[in-house]
Amino acid sequence: xxxxxxxxxxxxVGGAITSVAGTSIHTTxxxxxxxxxxxxxxxxxxxxxVSILGVNPSELAGKRNAARPMALTLLNGVTxxxxxxxxxxxxxxxxxxxxxxxxxxxTIGSGLTGRSHYxxxxxxxxxxxxxxxxxxxxxxxxxxxxxxxxISTDGVAGRLNVFxxxxxxxxxxxxxxxxxxxxxxxxxxVAADSNITRLTGNxxxxxxxxTSTAPATVVTMTIGxxxxxxxxxxxxxxxxxxxTAAARLSEVWQALQWACNETANGTINGVAGWRYRKxxxxxxxxxxxxxxxxxxxxxxxxQGWWIDTASLNSLDLQGYTLTADDGTVVTPPNVIAVAVxxxxxxxxxxxxxxxxxxxxxxxxxxxxxxxxxxxxxLSGAPASDVPTGAGFIRIAGNAHSYTSIxxxxxxxxxxxxxxxGYSAAATWFPYxxxxxxxxxxxxxxxxxGSDFTARVRVRKGGTPSIVPFETTFxxxxxxxxxxxxxxADE
Amino acid sequence: MHMNLGPFGGIIGNPPATPRGRMYSNLYASIYxxxxxxxxxxxxxxxxxxxxxxxxxxxxxxxxxxLVEFRTATLTSEVFTVPVYSGGNPSNDLRIKxxxxxxxxxxxxxxxxxxxxxxSQSIYxxxxxxx
Numbered sequence: 001x002x003x004x005x006x007x008x009x010x011x012x013v014g015g016a017i018t019s020v021a022g023t024s025i026h027t028t029x030x031x032x033x034x035x036x037x038x039x040x041x042x043x044x045x046x047x048x049x050v051s052i053l054g055v056n057p058s059e060l061a062g063k064r065n066a067a068r069p070m071a072l073t074l075l076n077g078v079t080x081x082x083x084x085x086x087x088x089x090x091x092x093x094x095x096x097x098x099x100x101x102x103x104x105x106x107t108i109g110s111g112l113t114g115r116s117h118y119x120x121x122x123x124x125x126x127x128x129x130x131x132x133x134x135x136x137x138x139x140x141x142x143x144x145x146x147x148x149x150x151i152s153t154d155g156v157a158g159r160l161n162v163f164x165x166x167x168x169x170x171x172x173x174x175x176x177x178x179x180x181x182x183x184x185x186x187x188x189x190v191a192a193d194s195n196i197t198r199l200t201g202n203x204x205x206x207x208x209x210x211t212s213t214a215p216a217t218v219v220t221m222t223i224g225x226x227x228x229x230x231x232x233x234x235x236x237x238x239x240x241x242x243x244t245a246a247a248r249l250s251e252v253w254q255a256l257q258w259a260c261n262e263t264a265n266g267t268i269n270g271v272a273g274w275r276y277r278k279x280x281x282x283x284x285x286x287x288x289x290x291x292x293x294x295x296x297x298x299x300x301x302x303q304g305w306w307i308d309t310a311s312l313n314s315l316d317l318q319g320y321t322l323t324a325d326d327g328t329v330v331t332p333p334n335v336i337a338v339a340v341x342x343x344x345x346x347x348x349x350x351x352x353x354x355x356x357x358x359x360x361x362x363x364x365x366x367x368x369x370x371x372x373x374x375x376x377x378l379s380g381a382p383a384s385d386v387p388t389g390a391g392f393i394r395i396a397g398n399a400h401s402y403t404s405i406x407x408x409x410x411x412x413x414x415x416x417x418x419x420x421g422y423s424a425a426a427t428w429f430p431y432x433x434x435x436x437x438x439x440x441x442x443x444x445x446x447x448x449g450s451d452f453t454a455r456v457r458v459r460k461g462g463t464p465s466i467v468p469f470e471t472t473f474x475x476x477x478x479x480x481x482x483x484x485x486x487x488a489d490e
Numbered sequence: 491m492h493m494n495l496g497p498f499g500g501i502i503g504n505p506p507a508t509p510r511g512r513m514y515s516n517l518y519a520s521i522y523x524x525x526x527x528x529x530x531x532x533x534x535x536x537x538x539x540x541x542x543x544x545x546x547x548x549x550x551x552x553x554x555x556x557l558v559e560f561r562t563a564t565l566t567s568e569v570f571t572v573p574v575y576s577g578g579n580p581s582n583d584l585r586i587k588x589x590x591x592x593x594x595x596x597x598x599x600x601x602x603x604x605x606x607x608x609x610s611q612s613i614y615x616x617x618x619x620x621x
Contacts, residue, residue, distance in 0.1 A: 036591035036620070039599060040546040042560050052548045052587055053555065056599040064596065064621045 004034040010047035015077040028091030069183030092181035101145035104183035107137035120161040162186035170288040205266025217247035231333040235324030242308035279304035333447035336479035351432040354455040361428040378408040387444030392433035396425035530573035535610040545590040
């Protein structure tokens with residue numbers, strides 16, 4: 001235990017202890033020892049106005065023990081200010097009959113050596129962000145009670161938040177309850193983050209936005225409850241993440257992670273990014289990454305956030321999972337397509353589900369439409385493995401293409417509905433139903449539901465004709481494809 | 491002070507060196523002195539026992555804290571000669587402080603109050619270790 005150098009501190013006639021020289025850090029026990037050493041002097045020495053002439057200046061809660069954090073009470077008008085308390089650690093100090101309390105924090109955990117830490121109180125960085133401790137785990141005293149009132153953080157009296165959000169490392173934080181005094185532990189854990197590939201200078205943040213220079217994209221967070229459907233699952237979400245330029249998810253995640261780092265300069269949902277944790281107070285914190293973990297190339301988005309599918313890069317369609325407001329995990333569907341190769345321009349290509357011996361045209365769906373219309377109404381929503389973007393439809397045996405299906409509404413029919421219209425006409429959905437315009441034809445994308453067998457038929461009767469080609473092929477999570485065999489029929 | 495010059499007048503001698511007493515007389519004269527109201531009327535032998543050797547001891551008057559005596563204990567029992575004043579005088583109200591924390595085992599400061607009265611008094615000092 002290193003004794004306090006008397007010339008480092010001055011004690012005024014009124015009992016105010018101030019740091020006047022030196023920078024050494026001492027324990028609260030060393031402070032008590034210093035004061036008691038003065039208190040048995042016959043008279044004050046130099047600038048230390050404590051002696052047997054005056055009242056007892058201090059007492060400990062318990063016996064002296066250098067191995068324990070000591071709760072020290074300064075008595076009878078002896079006080080310390082915020083600046084002087086920075087010279088002390090390992091315990092707590094209270095004065096003015098307990099109206100002022102400084103509680104110690106000791107930060108422990110893995111990976112903390114050399115990592116920047118900061119303390120937050122009542123929504124602001126303690127001491128306006130000016131630290132008096134070196135990088136690495138914090139062990140210092142912090143004021144948690146002033147003028148007899150505990151200072152609240154997050155609405156909890158006497159709480160402090162300790163954060164470590166160093167760029168290039170996973171994040172961590174801990175809520176410390178300091179009202180009881182003594183020394184309280186903040187348990188954190190961080191590690192080098194291989195997902196971080198950009199420099200901190202690559203980003204700047206604003207109000208619910210973060211801008212990346214490379215790649216050039218602006219990520220926007222829109223706060224508010226919305227209902228969204230993904231993979232047939234409709235749930236509520238409390239915010240939408242969208243971005244520009246079809247940036248990859250790994251870049252979007254990195255930008256959002258930066259928006260939460262210690263030096264971030266923006267706000268998220270009204271909260272400074274450097275202390276943003278989650279979209280709703282009822283959710284569970286994800287310490288390492290407030291917007292969710294990025295692992296194995298997949299973004300496990302934090303609860304409550306909807307990822308705007310229109311912003312997605314085509315390579316990231318299955319690169320994420322969501323957690324809805326109610327805690328349901330929602331995964332994007334596997335989107336696949338079927339293709340027929342080795343055809344020639346002019347071949348008629350028909351692909352549909354196989355019934356075992358023919359095309360399966362039984363869907364249970366009928367169509368009603370007005371003559372000359374380009375829209376139609378289905379009797380029910382098609383199966384989930386029917387393309388809802390561009391696709392093909394057979395109504396009463398007539399071949400049409402469409403541009404979209406939304407619920408039971410079919411749009412963009414080509415050719416338009418023939419004379420007489422359709423009235424509850426039998427309907428099925430081929431995957432390909434056209435004259436080949438190239439050597440390969442593909443279906444529109446659709447959601448994979450389960451493996452099935454597809455049937456393909458390729459015919460060309462005009463000169464030069466081919467022997468009709470027909471076969472079946474498997475469609476799996478990877479889609480399905482087959483090459484036609486074109487045998488000359490002349 | 492009243493000085494009786496005797497039947498022949500003149501100086502009858504110097505008063506004793508000791509502070510004011512009730513009366514002095516010799517062959518030639520009698521002199522008596524009247525005390526101030528604040529003069530002590532005697533002494534008390536105050537014994538502090540169970541002291542930790544090396545402790546700083548300060549006996550002071552409670553009101554303004556005026557020093558009566560300061561001493562560092564060299565024995566476990568120390569005797570102090572404390573002036574006693576007439577009844578009701580606040581100078582009889584004493585505070586006794588015993589402290590030891592500079593070297594060796596440190597003790598929680600001990601403090602007690604007492605009232606001086608002619609005769610003797612013994613106080614058992616209970617110094618509690620701070621370690």
